[in-house]
Amino acid sequence: MTTTTTTTPPAIAATGLRKAFGDHVVLDGIDLTVPEGTVFALLGPNGAGKTTIVHILSTLITTDAGDIRIAGHDLAADPDRVRSAIGVTGQFSAVDNLLTGTENLTLMSDLRHLGKAAGRRLAAELLERFDLVDAASKPVSTYSGGMKRRLDLAMTLVGDPRIIFLDEPTTGLDPRSRRTMWDIIRDLVADGVTILLTTQYLDEADELADRIAVLDGGRFVADGTPEELKRLVPGGHVQLRFADPRGLASAAHALDGQGHTATGLTLQVPSDGSLRGLKRLLDRLDDESIEVEELTVHTPDLDDVFFALTGPNKNERVETR
Amino acid sequence: MSTLSYTVADSATMLRRNLKHMQRYPSVTLMLIGLPIVMLLLFVYVFGGALGAGIDGPTASRGDYVNYVVPGIVLLAIASSAQGTSIAVAMDMTEGIIARFRTMSIARVSVLTGHVIGSVIQTMVGIVVVLGVALLVGFRPNASLAEWMAALGILALLALGFTWLTVALGLVSPSVEAASNLPMPLILLPFFGSGFVPTDSMPVGIRWFAEYQPFTPAIETLRGLWLGTPIGNNAIITIAWCAALTVGGYLWARRLYNRDPAH
Numbered sequence: 359m360t361t362t363t364t365t366t367p368p369a370i371a372a373t374g375l376r377k378a379f380g381d382h383v384v385l386d387g388i389d390l391t392v393p394e395g396t397v398f399a400l401l402g403p404n405g406a407g408k409t410t411i412v413h414i415l416s417t418l419i420t421t422d423a424g425d426i427r428i429a430g431h432d433l434a435a436d437p438d439r440v441r442s443a444i445g446v447t448g449q450f451s452a453v454d455n456l457l458t459g460t461e462n463l464t465l466m467s468d469l470r471h472l473g474k475a476a477g478r479r480l481a482a483e484l485l486e487r488f489d490l491v492d493a494a495s496k497p498v499s500t501y502s503g504g505m506k507r508r509l510d511l512a513m514t515l516v517g518d519p520r521i522i523f524l525d526e527p528t529t530g531l532d533p534r535s536r537r538t539m540w541d542i543i544r545d546l547v548a549d550g551v552t553i554l555l556t557t558q559y560l561d562e563a564d565e566l567a568d569r570i571a572v573l574d575g576g577r578f579v580a581d582g583t584p585e586e587l588k589r590l591v592p593g594g595h596v597q598l599r600f601a602d603p604r605g606l607a608s609a610a611h612a613l614d615g616q617g618h619t620a621t622g623l624t625l626q627v628p629s630d631g632s633l634r635g636l637k638r639l640l641d642r643l644d645d646e647s648i649e650v651e652e653l654t655v656h657t658p659d660l661d662d663v664f665f666a667l668t669g670p671n672k673n674e675r676v677e678t679r
Numbered sequence: 680m681s682t683l684s685y686t687v688a689d690s691a692t693m694l695r696r697n698l699k700h701m702q703r704y705p706s707v708t709l710m711l712i713g714l715p716i717v718m719l720l721l722f723v724y725v726f727g728g729a730l731g732a733g734i735d736g737p738t739a740s741r742g743d744y745v746n747y748v749v750p751g752i753v754l755l756a757i758a759s760s761a762q763g764t765s766i767a768v769a770m771d772m773t774e775g776i777i778a779r780f781r782t783m784s785i786a787r788v789s790v791l792t793g794h795v796i797g798s799v800i801q802t803m804v805g806i807v808v809v810l811g812v813a814l815l816v817g818f819r820p821n822a823s824l825a826e827w828m829a830a831l832g833i834l835a836l837l838a839l840g841f842t843w844l845t846v847a848l849g850l851v852s853p854s855v856e857a858a859s860n861l862p863m864p865l866i867l868l869p870f871f872g873s874g875f876v877p878t879d880s881m882p883v884g885i886r887w888f889a890e891y892q893p894f895t896p897a898i899e900t901l902r903g904l905w906l907g908t909p910i911g912n913n914a915i916i917t918i919a920w921c922a923a924l925t926v927g928g929y930l931w932a933r934r935l936y937n938r939d940p941a942h
Binding site: 418452 | 685688689692695696699700703704774775776778779780781782783784785939940
């Protein structure tokens with residue numbers, strides 16, 4: 359018999375979270391566990407309750423019911439211990455627009471009681487790391503959206519929090535700023551930081567997260583690794599386009615009716631996207647000397663998962679596997 | 680560090696933040712100091728002749744009325760700054776950075792004490808400017824140094840009390856507009872007291888209100904310290920009002936700040 363001798367508590371463990379604003383139930387029984395050093399993504403449409411979860415876990419608002427432990431501390435009993443372990447970058451930039459970039463960072467280091475010299479050194483380091491050196495002494499009100507978001511995250515990092523909440527970290531950013539933000543997040547994870555992020559972007563969750571929970575109407579409708587979620591929905595296929603109806607007909611015959619005609623001269627053949635399966639298909643067509651004009655491989659992405667699982671009357675939980 | 684020294688350190692950090700705001704955007708400060716100065720000039724040069732004659736008899740000059748009206752004008756300066764505090768707090772609460780402060784392990788009340796101390800400093804600077812202008816237009820107090828210190832001390836206590844009250848008003852306001860309107864009655868209080876004319880000249884109902892509202896004993900105390908009129912128990916009543924406003928405003932503001940923020 360094997361026994362686990364040491365178990366590090368999960369970075370975030372919450373059970374039975376409930377929250378209602380008046381009659382409107384926003385969270386209806388949420389359980390989530392995020393192991394240390396991993397990235398957990400909350401995915402869901404607007405109004406699904408993502409931000410409410412972040413607000414509750416980051417001590418900003420109280421939960422109506424449920425138990426929460428963060429970094430091993432009970433949130434209800436010891437919110438200040440939790441606060442000193444976490445960093446939060448909210449959806450709306452939490453920067454002081456009337457101060458400069460440097461002043462915002464030293465404000466944080468003063469509030470973390472790091473000391474003047476250390477605070478100044480850290481501010482300079484973070485400005486460098488987040489590419490804000492040129493704007494350091496300008497008031498933040500003159501910054502672009504991407505710059506504000508970077509400063510916001512830099513402020514969150516002052517004091518070296520081990521658990522970071524990111525509420526829609528890339529919403530409203532241009533593609534380049536988004537990539538930059540992803541790189542920053544990956545660097546944090548490489549340092550062993552635990553991250554809980556919310557996003558509406560499926561590719562973002564796919565890129566960054568170890569586990570994803572799909573939230574809809576205040577409940578998790580699915581959760582798992584990105585791979586597990588993709589397996590939930592059918593839709594992987596190879597699409598073949600032919601030059602003329604004759605090619606189409608002979609291909610359909612050669613494939614023993616496996617494929618079905620999509621539109622016009624295209625044929626969709628179910629596929630798991632593996633190279634071997636693809637080769638077998640091509641060999642088959644080659645044996646019959648069938649000319650294929652164009653071939654595209656479509657693997658299910660999280661978009662398929664998202665549309666399959668969220669929306670009106672889709673509030674049933676789907677088990678992964 | 681102990682909890683108390685953290686509270687002091689965090690409050691000092693928040694104070695620095697608020698002073699930087701005021702320094703960088705001085706227009707609000709200038710407007711708040713401007714209102715009582717305009718009122719002073721209006722009451723001395725436009726109404727002063729007639730009102731002075733009405734109060735001290737036909738032989739009274741404009742100069743006599745300057746001395747009479749300055750305590751009321753100074754309290755107007757406090758009320759006007761208090762309105763500014765309410766607006767500043769309500770505006771600050773709409774900023775995302777307040778949400779950040781709430782998720783940080785800092786002394787919670789420091790956000791409020793930073794505003795209060797900053798506003799009291801702003802108010803006292805405003806009062807000094809108003810008194811400077813008053814001296815230029817003929818204010819002639821006969822106070823000793825000790826009486827001056829006592830007067831400034833009373834003014835600081837009043838500023839503290841009214842600032843805590845208006846911090847709470849700023850927090851309870853659902854919008855910045857509401858935060859600007861709620862403290863408006865405070866601006867009118869010096870007029871419904873002994874600030875501009877003696878309460879004896881008012882009809883019974885208003886006189887009763889004027890004699891029991893906080894600004895009247897404060898005005899009488901300042902008048903006594905600066906001009907040597909009898910103070911009686913007005914000083915004690917003023918200090919009691921200040922203590923009540925400070926404690927009440929502090930407790931109310933703290934309770935409002937500790938609520939779940941609106942989302």
